[in-house]
Amino acid sequence: KQEVTQIPAALSVPEGENLVLNCSFTDSAIYNLQWFRQDPGKGLTSLLLIQSSQREQTSGRLNASLDKSSGRSTLYIAASQPGDSATYLCAVRARHAGGTSYGKLTFGQGTILTVHP
């Protein structure tokens, strides 16, 4: 059974800091990994998606890496801003038991990020 763990559970940093959020998963047979952002009381916003064959993806100040063999991903946020305050969720997409690629997402518990001015 796939398990996803995110460290730290919460992080509070001053504006302008670079920071790293960690995600680990127990079963490396994944199709891809997604990083999401969730604001309080809101839905999920997809930030980055990394295919199992890729090593990293970048979007603006965000960079996500994937080391499938060791079961780890990191989300790097450069020059953090108060608007980055949210919960960040990591989710891995399983290969469906039948061998196709439309499997469910297994989520970590999230990292609550607070960036203070």
Add this chain to the structure above:
Amino acid sequence: GEEVAQTPKHLVRGEGQKAKLYCAPIKGHSYVFWYQQVLKNEFKFLISFQNENVFDETGMPKERFSAKCLPNSPCSLEIQATKLEDSAVYFCASSHHRVVNYEQYFGPGTRLTVT
């Protein structure tokens, strides 16, 4: 539409009452997924559909939960005889089978409160 739509936004039910939630996937998306978020961040997969066919129902509580995706209608998730522990936010996501990255796009969720 270009976004996953979920209705209602909020739903309050007394214990033992029925609850029905709706999801309209992005137009052209063949796959629909339902997730339950309890205790702030704990997401649990419930069920997925490929068009109107159940694709994976390994997460569905068998006794009180049911779901459908019928042609030309929103998908639905129904909970018979709700219990207090069913209080959660229910998210629907859809995925396009032809998109290389198979990204799942999430709706805004329905918050169910069972009193």
